[in-house]
Amino acid sequence: xxxxxxxxxxLRLQEGESSSLNCSYTVSGLRGLFWYRQDPGKxxxxxxxxxxxxxxxxxxxxxxxxxxxESFLHITAPKPEDSATYLCAxxxxxxxxxxxxxxxxxxxxxxx
Amino acid sequence: EPEVTQTPSHQVTQMGQEVILRCVxxxxxxxxxxxxxxxxxxxxxxxxxxxxxxxxxSEIFDDQFSVERPDGSNFTLKIRSTKLEDSAMYFCASSLxxxxxxxxxxxxxxxx
Numbered sequence: 001x002x003x004x005x006x007x008x009x010x011l012r013l014q015e016g017e018s019s020s021l022n023c024s025y026t027v028s029g030l031r032g033l034f035w036y037r038q039d040p041g042k043x044x045x046x047x048x049x050x051x052x053x054x055x056x057x058x059x060x061x062x063x064x065x066x067x068x069x070e071s072f073l074h075i076t077a078p079k080p081e082d083s084a085t086y087l088c089a090x091x092x093x094x095x096x097x098x099x100x101x102x103x104x105x106x107x108x109x110x111x112x
Numbered sequence: 113e114p115e116v117t118q119t120p121s122h123q124v125t126q127m128g129q130e131v132i133l134r135c136v137x138x139x140x141x142x143x144x145x146x147x148x149x150x151x152x153x154x155x156x157x158x159x160x161x162x163x164x165x166x167x168x169x170s171e172i173f174d175d176q177f178s179v180e181r182p183d184g185s186n187f188t189l190k191i192r193s194t195k196l197e198d199s200a201m202y203f204c205a206s207s208l209x210x211x212x213x214x215x216x217x218x219x220x221x222x223x224x
Contacts, residue, residue: 031210032211034212034213036215041201041218041220042217042218043116043118043203043215043216043217043218044155044203044215045215046212046213046214046215049211049212087155089155091210099145099157099160099168100147100155100157100213101157102154102155102156103154104153104154105154
């Protein structure tokens with residue numbers, strides 16, 4: 001069964017304090033690992049898709065990396081506007097072929 | 113930037129009543145989805161729709177649920193007889209090629 005586990009559940013940072021969020025996954029053949037940002041009461045907003053181990057993608061202060069078992073979302077010098085819940089999801093070759101399996105998310109709070 | 117539009121943003125209904133949640137996916141997308149998120153829990157897959165038929169559904173998507181694409185632009189989720197446990201945020205998503213998924217802002221369904 002495809003599974004996604006994110007840690008930590010919550011992370012509080014000071015503005016400018018860099019850190020990383022973890023997404024561990026179990027999937028029968030990875031078709032894609034997706035990172036989303038979700039603001040309260042809103043839908044997930046797409047950030048990145050990663051397909052193979054060693055791949056990296058960057059967008060502003062965010063950088064996503066992928067290994068065979070986990071992905072990291074690195075946040076460099078975060079600002080208060082980066083506060084949100086960050087969701088990781090996978091799409092595999094197994095039973096959920098076209099569909100995303102989500103983790104519970106990491107709630108990030110950045111204090112000025 | 114193209115958006116997935118969902119209406120209404122919030123719906124309150126009495127237990128046992130029927131509700132229809134509406135979505136306008138991105139116009140050139142081919143794959144359509146409904147997900148839901150119970151407060152404090154993971155985003156969960158409900159159903160996928162491709163080529164005018166359901167391509168996959170989860171265990172949650174029982175006989176009380178149905179989906180339709182009545183014309184070229186709308187995609188609806190119907191819950192025939194709502195239960196208290198159906199209270200959740202319902203997200204519509206669409207994809208051109210299953211390499212990226214765009215989510216709407218959601219409908220908050222409250223069953224009383």
